Amino acid sequence: MEVYKAAKNSDSNLRKHLSSSHQISNVLYKSQINGHSKSISTTISSDRKDELHNAAINCVIEDGLPFDTFGRPGMSKFLSTAVPGYVGPNRKTVRKQIATSYSLYTKKLRALMPKLDFIALTSDLWKSSNQVHFISLTAHTFTHHYEHVSIVLGFRRVIGPHSSTLIENYIQYELDRLGIQPQQIISITTDNGSNMKKAAATLRFGNPISCMAHNLNLVVSKGLCLWSEPKQDNFPLEITLDLDEWQDIGGDLDYSTDTIEYDESSIDAAADFVSEEEDNVNNDGETDISRMINIESDGDDDIDVQFSSLVLNDKSSSSIDHYELLKTVFELMKKSRLIVKFMRNHNITNEYIKKYMLSKNNGRKTGGLILDMVIRWNSSYLLLDRLHKHKDVIHNICAFPNSIIGLTDQQMKRLNELILNEHEWELICCLKNVLEPFFDATEALSGQNYPTMALSFYVFRLLLHYFESTSKDDKITAALKQSLRYWFNIQCKAKLPAGQIEIMM
Known part of the structure; x- marks a missing residue:
């Protein structure tokens, strides 16, 4: 007598065994009967089936697809049309093949790495x-x-x-x-x-x-207080x-x-x-790191008073209060994120912006508004750059929301609260300009096809040169550069491991 081992919580394999080995077909489930009929009518050779299976599994690996992708109803219908008679690999087959490929990859590494x-x-x-x-x-x-x-x-x-x-x-x-x-x-x-x-x-x-690119992100985040409110004790x-x-x-x-x-x-x-045993984790969800912040409506007069202490347009001023400036930057970044969120999350404003920008650029598509993330390098620069390019349409929506059909009274009130005055637009422009060299530096240091260690030394020397104030810099830009240079010294020199600068050379 032959002993047959079946899965603890499933009798599917046992039923299949009874049908194929003992010709007892009435024990099959309906899905097994359908699958059995398909397998009988297949015209795919064994070699061709292996070739298609390998291609499908490589597709799952390269594109990060769920293991059961080729067993889903829509994909199964597509495969039956594209390759009649072929049934894609199920979840167990994909998992097993990936484990086998991983084992072979490890063996190759063990042979290669010591050499x-x-x-x-x-x-x-x-x-x-x-x-x-x-x-x-x-x-x-x-x-x-x-x-x-x-x-x-x-x-x-x-x-x-x-x-x-x-x-x-x-x-x-x-x-x-x-x-x-x-x-x-x-x-x-x-x-x-x-x-x-x-x-x-x-x-x-x-x-x-x-990591020097990571250090630059810290310099920008701390030097400009993009995410954390400045503490007066640090000034x-x-x-x-x-x-x-x-x-x-x-x-x-x-x-x-x-x-x-x-x-x-x-x-x-x-x-x-x-x-060692990886679970199937779904990473399709997105995390919104930006927090929705309720801010009170400020009239133009109040905002003008707040910015007047920064001497934004007074070239004769000898100094700027860094604490007040960075506090204003922090509040402006919060407000900018709220604007971007509102415009993107409401279909009426989102479509209005798209049509406006298409008309402005003679039908050429332009990048839309971007929401930054604290862990995404350069995303704050991209937020400010896109916001500045959309200045006209953003101002029109916030200043005259009643001209847009479909907005509720509450939405129009909110847009009025989010309006940016000219001083705030000037500060956005200053921030965008001082962040642009960091964008270029991070792009250079993030290359995957060339060594970046020696390059980092020259990139950082160029940034140090950029921090020097010039006659073209207004007082706000000069103050922002000073703050960035202060944190550059901390993150990119004082906190570097011993000997790293020499290695960079």
Whole structure:
């Protein structure tokens, strides 16, 4: 007697076995009967079926599609028309094939990585929109033709606390399982998270490098108070800080190496930190980080008084109160976000803007309004740039909402509250202009097909040159540059790991 093993909570396979092996067809479910008839009438060869399955699974991987994409009703109808007789892979088949591909990829890495002479690492830890944390580890190297190559070493879901010790053990776990030796590792680049920095500071993974594009984002966010209200206790700024050390770098460099000892328990510790078995997580949702803020309506006179202390148009003023200026910037950014949200979330205003811009640009489509995010580099610059390009239509909507058919009395009142006066538009223009060099710098430092370490030194020297006030700068622009330069000194010099500037050179 042959013993047949079936799934604990399902008898589908047993029914299929009885039908195919014992010709007892009356036990099949209706869906199995339909599937059985389709399989009998198929004209797809086994080789062709494998080819189509591989193409479908690669499509799921490259496009990040759900595992059951090719088993859904609409896709099944399409496949029956496009490739008669072919039934796409189900969820279990996709999952199994991905696991097999991952295993083969790991074997290739184990054979390849020990042969590489030098490796630079990057690691990042982040949270998805549905509050699931992930960590990644990537290796960067060159071919014999000096072509840059990036290799993903690990990408896992994080479980448990995100302490520096566990991050350190996770990185070591990935290196050990792939046979990467300490003498191969040159450096590791991370963001400015305290846990990531502390893990890298142990020097077990080469020289710690702070991500320069991330540093620039911090300079902009803190230097202009785009997201956090300034605290009066932090002012006045110490503008006279010595920043010339960037120009005096040289002298004796310390190239000494530290003896690295490996923790034999790193694999066990890492097992408590990461999940080897990945769950199916839906990341289609979006997180709206911007908060809706209720602001009181300010009359033009009140706003003029507020801005008069900043001497926006008075070229003869000798100084500006940085605290008052940045407080105004913070409030203006909140108001700008509310304007963008209102225009985008109401179909009437959204369509009005599209038609207006098409007419203004002779039928050419232009980019719409953008809402920034605190974790999205350059998004505040793009918000201000698009808002400034839409100045005329935004002013018309807010100043004369009764001319737009379909708006309620409450919506028209809200638009009147959100109107930007000329002083605020001038400040938006100043902010956009001082942020533009950071946009260009971040774009240059975010290249994927060329090394950016040496480039970062020249980019930062150019930014330092930009911070110098010129005769063309009005007092507001000069003050904004001073604040940015102050935070540039903190984030891009004082807080850099020891030796990073020399490495950049």
